[in-house]
Amino acid sequence: MKDKFESVIGLETHVELYTNTKMFCGCRLSFGQEKNTYTCPVCLGHPGSLPVTNRKAVEYAIKIALSLNCKIQKYTIFHRKNYFYPDMPKNYQISQYDLPLGTGGYLDVDMGDYVRRVRITRVHMEEDTGKLVHTGETGRISESEASIVDFNRAGTPLIEVVTEPDIRSPEEAKEYMVNLRNLILFLDVSDCSMEEGSLRCDANISVRKAGADKIGTKTEIKNLNSFKFLQKGLEYEVKRQIKILEGGGKVIQQTRHYDSQTETTKPLRSKEEAHDYRYFPEPDLVPMYMEDKAVEEIKKTIPELPSAKIKRFEKQYNLSGYDSSFLAGSRDLADYFEKCCKCYPNPKNVANWIMGDFSALLNKDKTAISDSKVTPEDLCSMLKLIDKEKISSKIAKSVFEEMFDTGKDPDSIIEDRGLEQISDEGMLESIIEEVLKNNPGPVEQYRQGKKKSISFLIGKVMAETKGKANPRMVNEIITSKLS
């Protein structure tokens, strides 16, 4: 029998903060602007320029650290991390080393039937690098004539969140990232877009026989830049390492690159490289002293976080655990839901619509609820129209689709399309009498005790009214007429 293996995973996540200006200069952050237009002597590393710390970025970083239950260091400094690369204007990165902003935190990851507590080693601040753009059609360095450096991104505030090796499966790793991203989105300090690179993740991974104490030789996997790649890349790496160990081999400590096309990992550099970053305290910046009072003030600005919100939703809106997690798990959904609950009295109805038809349309369109054309007010008006029996739930589905596509309010859609439910008793009676007269067979069957025949008759009425007849009234009138 083969031994069972377990994986031991630690993650390093970089998050770009969306402050107004860069980490150490007054340049605005850029989003796809023309190359090298959002730069200045400081972020271009011109001789004589000096960094000045962005206080807002420090505040954002403190928010993240606090939300991850970290202790904020009273005394924190920046270090220089020295290495040469053309996307680094100064050939050193201003980062943090042995005195990071936050230490000793954790993030609880709900795995459904258990909770994995992932300890956070540190949260530290640093500056982003520029970007290399390789000329040529493929954009691959091997096929390009030249490389261009775009420094627009250089100096963008970054925080790095480093975990202990507490993660035990690729799935847990993915869930950790989902949770971390969500938490940061709640804090409103980054757009956490993995596609655009504002949320980036590297993993350290090793495997060992289940229950063993010692951690095996690890590899570092880079380019895990989507939830899917993170899980796939780690799954591949687990299999690869197990195969080596089972074959009696040894895992080599190395940096590997995830290739999403082949879904495999490959060694990034052939040579064994031991970087010596020659860290030393950044002499151009002064130490930061974090006063308890200031940290307390920042703490007060932290909004309700997902775990607390889920609990509150269950209690306040009387929702199931599943519904609460769904709605409170994303800041956008939660905000939308709560706005609806302010103008509509039945939270369960709102929840059903958001989680049902609305989510289906959002998924199909790949839109976020905050970008949807349907305002919470319009959704509520529609729910009220159903309650008042102005439209049936069935008609509502089609009304909602139009609201979703056009952003029109439900009343005008109903009016334009003449969808208002027929609840006029006289009108319904005359239609029903007509239907009964034209369908003597089913009427007779009903009277003889075949109660199901009423569905056929109701169907006829609905067809006659193009679905607009008030179903409850139709039912009542037919029942009384046939008895």
Add this chain to the structure above:
Amino acid sequence: MDINYLTAHKLKERLIKKEISCTEITESIYSRIESVEEKLNSYIRLEKKNALKKAAEVDRIISSGGDIADFTGIPLAIKDNICTRGVTTTCASKILENYTPIYNATVIEKLEKQNFILTGKANMDEFAMGSSNENSHFGPVRNPWDTSRVPGGSSGGPAACVAAGEAICSLGSDTGGSIRQPASLCGIVGFKPTYGMVSRYGLVAFASSLDQIGPLTRDVEDCAALLNIICGHDENDSTSIKAEVPDYKKYLGKDIKNIKVGVPRELMVEGIDREVKEAVDRALKLVEEMGGSVEEVSLPSLEHALSVYYIIAPSEASSNLSRFDGVRYGYRNLEQKTLRKMYRRSRAEGFGNEVKRRIMIGTYCLSAGYYDAYYEKAQRVRTLIINDFKKAFGKYDVLISPTSPTTAFKIGERIEDPLTMYLSDICTIPVNLAGLPAISIPAGLSSEGLPIGVQIIGNILREDNVLKAAYSLEKAVGFTSRPELQN
């Protein structure tokens, strides 16, 4: 008296009285430059055309009733490691030979507000590394008092041009003595302010925790006036101090009757020239005659200052200079096909030997496995030095020492022997390590006719004591000699 040998405050009086125009001052400076520059090589770049244009503009401003501030229309030379927008700033290095800054250093912005005249960019040791100004890509500067000798360094150009009448004043930078030592060797006044008093924004960094910009002038009064302008908090420099800037000129002419002077035994070092020691002793005697008290004091940790400096300064430099890689600006070897080779060749060809030597020392000191033994330990000893000074300033108002252990030495005499060269700064280096203000003023001439300087050191932010003592001593010494450089 020659116009180009007047002080800024004398010129200001004449400008106010309309006895002279800025154009005349500027022209007299350039005519002097044209006659002596070939011998001295004080400048890397001259800005004659722009300077004369600016002088004419200032004359118009003055004649239409504009304010005449202390440096309005005064020709100043700027050390070539201070960024001047649109005017090359080379740091005397091949690697920045064609580098033109896109911004002005904060000190330049401040001087611009007074409408100063930029004569040109003054020569220096490459990246301010050196004590003789022999490490310049643009050739050595020669001492106006004896052109076979060095002017000191690294601000050799700024010192020589003021001493030779090629500028009225200048700005230099001082990391381990780079203002005071050349001022001493050239017979002028040089001041290094408290660390953080002058913004470093726009000063090309050598060693960030030690660098400080300061004035080189012909007298203490000009020095105080220039400090008034360049000192003050700058939000672009995180290490700049948020302290009030007093009017430094108000400390001039105050008596020093009760001043308490300490003479650090460790700075009256072995190997100090007899004549230098005698000149310092004479100065101390003058202080006593003016009613001050003089005592010997020991600061034991100072004996380690040189070692500490030659770990910390190169460490910071190795990182500060890594941005010169041929990628964005500066010299690039265009023949290389790979990135690594381009980096290596550009830096190998772009930097001079002394700079390379210090980059290597610094890289070594910061390396894994050596950091604790070198950089970390040096920082701890630096704290001991700071504490020794603190203790001394509990008892004394100022400390007095030689600025340089010797007078100007011959060009080529020490260049092959870095350790002897490094000893030139033994009296000035401890001051930078502790971030203190200090001045060098002329104390006389040696029997060979070479200037000797005396250094006055003050406690943190006590520029006032330094200036008070310097002004009184300057008057008492009465140094009026000028180099006999033939026109």
